[in-house]
Amino acid sequence: MTRSFILLLSVVPLLVYSATEEALARLQVVTEILPPYQYIEEDKQITGLATQKVKALFSALELSPQILAMPWARAYKIAQTKPDTLIYSIVRTPERESLFQWIGVLLSTKTFLIALQERSDIVINSPADLNKYRIGVKRDDVVYQHLSQYPLSRQMVFLPETETTLKMLIKQRIDIIAASPVHLDFMCKRLDCDSSDFRYLYELKDLNNDFYLAASNTTSKETVQLLRLALAALEKGK
Structure with a gap:
């Protein structure tokens, strides 16, 4: 024992x-x-x-x-x-x-909305600004549940895993994903990308x-x- x-x-x-x-x-x-x-x-x-x-x-x-x-x-x-x-x-x-x-x-961690570095056209000052973009989310994930309070149902693209959302972002099939910095760094090691390829748009501070x-x-x-x-x-x- x-x-x-x-x-x-x-x-x-x-x-x-x-x-x-x-x-x-x-x-x-x-x-x-x-x-x-x-x-x-x-x-x-x-x-x-x-x-x-x-x-x-x-x-x-x-x-x-x-x-x-x-x-x-x-x-x-x-x-x-x-x-x-x-x-x-x-x-x-x-x-x-x-x-x-x-x-x-x-x-504990922090969650950010993230886009490709080259997408300088994407500006997010609040979640309400997301209605112009395609957002990769996981069904029943806390980010999905948090964003569901806004009229964004048509903007959400449901994917099975966060790593899949990053792959879709790299292929430009979606515009924005949510992840923590440590999670993004780790996924980039697996997917042969670099965290500098991405831009942190907005921290979801309201999330626990x-x-x-x-x-x-x-x-x-x-x-x-x-x-x-x-x-x-x-x-x-x-």
């Missing part, structure tokens, strides 16, 4: 842990490919900045649930309907608050840019509480 887990047991009633052991063994985890936060290595193993934190949490609890990577819309749906299911990296918003049980923050680990509402409250305590213990022990 790991030191982190021993410390955790000191603050978690044994009866609560015993009641959740079986549920913990049933846990499954869903996510999307979102490098460098989560991505597949050449050996087919999922890794990344957020994945490493999730795996550290499981290691502290001596668990090894399967982590399934899939398009975001599918992961988002599964995490709302399947018991004993966790999802990451998910942004917490008022619209999503009641849809999940929120375990804790894995990391904390990436969470969350659980389906049908996951037991005891399991969620144990995971919250374990994640907090790991963060405290840094």
Whole structure:
């Protein structure tokens, strides 16, 4: 038993842990490919900045649930309907608050609207200015949900992954995408482009840019509480 887990047991009633052991063994985890936060290595193993934190949490609890990577819309749906299911990296918003049980923050970032450097004609002073351009988004992604408050439905082009939105931007099939600087840099290494090829148009400051680990509402409250305590213990022990 790991030191982190021993410390955790000191603050978690044994009866609560015993009641959740079986549920913990049933846990499954869903996510999307979102490098460098989560991505597949050449050996087919999922890794990344957020994945490493999730795996550290499981290691502290001596668990090894399967982590399934899939398009975001599918992961988002599964995490709302399947018991004993966790999802990451998910942004917490008022619209999503009641849809999940929120375990804790894995990391934070910033999200920008981005265009090709050569597209000097694109000027964005607010999201309302986007109605002139084609915007690459992922269905049920937080950026899509955020921009849906504006009359932009005809401008949105739905794509399965953020990396696909960048490919479409490079091919000039869309005009604007949303990404963080660290995400853009990482994708450019994979797609043989350079971050200097792009221009940051506008920061989506209204977005909560904390990436969470969350659980389906049908996951037991005891399991969620144990995971919250374990994640907090790991963060405290840094």
